[in-house]
Amino acid sequence: MTQPISSAALLSTATQAKPTKAEDAAKQFEALLIGQMLRSAREASAGDDDDSTKSTMLDIADQQFSKLLANNGGMGLSRMIVQGLKQGEANAHR
Numbered sequence: 001m002t003q004p005i006s007s008a009a010l011l012s013t014a015t016q017a018k019p020t021k022a023e024d025a026a027k028q029f030e031a032l033l034i035g036q037m038l039r040s041a042r043e044a045s046a047g048d049d050d051d052s053t054k055s056t057m058l059d060i061a062d063q064q065f066s067k068l069l070a071n072n073g074g075m076g077l078s079r080m081i082v083q084g085l086k087q088g089e090a091n092a093h094r
Helices: 007-014 022-046 052-071 077-092
Strands: none
Touching: 022 052, 022 077
């Protein structure tokens, strides 16, 4: 009998890819945050639904949708993170 994939396992798999730049890391962070918000909203409206297959598929859909949103501007959080890092780097070199 196979075990259902947990959302924590999905997130750990998604975060295994090492970002090569601060912008990539910021986008991954924003995608993770958007995914958590989507999951919380879905769980709040779903009630008692014990279908683990449905839950797993919705978690995957949330993850992919949040990546898409973050890579296309998202909430602007990744842009603000990158700007903050650049400002901090510029201040450190003074």
